[in-house]
Every structure is written in structure tokens, then in C-alpha cells.
Amino acid sequence: MGKRKLVLFVAAIAALGACNGTGSGSAAGSAPTAPAPSVTTGRPKSPGRAAISVPATTPEFSFDDSVPPPRLVNTGTDYAAILRSLEAYGNWIGAHRPDPALALHTVARGTRLLDAYVHDIRILKENDKREIERLTGPTSYTILSATPDAFSARVVENISVHQIIDRSGHVVSERRYAGATTYLDVCVLANGRWYLAAADVQSAGDASE
Secondary structure, three states, X not given: OOOOOOOOOHHHHHHHHHOOOOOOOOOOOOOOOOEOOOOEEEOOOOOOOOOOOOOOOOOOOOOOXXXXXXXXXXXXXXXXXXXXXXXXXXXXXXXXXXXXXXXXXXXXXXXXXXXXXXXXXXXXXXXXXXXXXXXXXXXXXXXXXXXXXXXXXXXXXXXXXXXXXXXXXXXXXXXXXXXOEEEEEEEEEEOOEEEEEEEEEEEOOEEEO
8 A cells, every 4th residue: 555545556456456357446535624733744765775784675575474564653643654654554565465454453444445455455465466666755744634533634645656566576567657646544543543544546646557
């Protein structure tokens, strides 16, 4: 779901789902209205290729459950860090462990976003595929509003490609992007933890397959 936000697979999964007579949708939500100071931050750049003297980096995808999930940051008020963590966990699900039940760790129950996300993860699992997202630069997070139990943010990602990978490592479908993609994300607090409730595309970079 990089996505998905949190790395949410919508564009790349569409091609895979079409082969099975299924598709994917996006979820909408209303942003909270209480104003808060705007804060912008960026995602650290991914580590480079491992040199001989450097420990191996985490593989982009795996099929053997060997890659543990990233630590979830889903409490507190560092909203940019929370969003970055939720997205990283979603990306890990698509690339390493497409188990629909894991979506409940990051997406709010009872939302259309959860339905769409679970649908896409299930397609990956049933077809024994993985989904990866590559970025050309850091992601920016601008907090638009915040209340004690909800916040909204504008997220700008520089996505270069979404790819669907089979067990042999072959790319079975991909979608490439030119330009930034902007999302409006809404998170809600439930039982003391933050979850994504909506992730709507505001503007998208040009895509090609």
C-alpha cells in the first residue's frame, strides 16, 4: 500500500485483478476541520545497495515470511511519523506478507478503505504475488487539521513505479509514473491507536503501463 498510501496497490493491482474478473476501488472520507499548524517533513531516503563490508539490506520482496514487519508508530501526536509508519507497514504487507488480517493493524474498521485494501491484499495472496513501490525522492507530509481523535494530512509522493512480482522474481505487471502524486489522508484514533480511515488521490502523476 508505498503505499498505502501505506502502499494501497490500487493502480498496480487493477491489472492483476482484471485477470481474475475482479477490480479495486478507492475510499473516501471527510477530513476533520479543526485547524492545526502545518508541519512538513520528509521520508528518509532508502539505503543504497549493500557493499561487501555492509550487512545486506532488507529485500524488496519475499515469499518465505523471513522479513519481519517494521515497527509501528501509531500513538502520540507526531502525525507525520505516524503516517510514515502506517505506510511502511502497508508496503511491507504487499511486498512480504499479503495477509488480509494484517490490514487491521493500520486501517480503521468499518471504512471503505479497509474493504478496498483487504480486497487487494487477498488478490495478491490468492495469486501468490507480491507488490512493490519505488520512489524517486522523499515523501512530504503536511498536517492540515487535528483534533484529539482525528487528523488529516496532505501527502505528496514521488512514485516511479508499482510492480507485481511472481515467486520467481519476474515482473508480471507494472505501472510507471511521471510527476508527483498527492493524497488527502485522514487518520482516526481508536483504543488509543491511530489508524488510516481514508486515502484519497487529489492529483496523480502521469501513468503508463
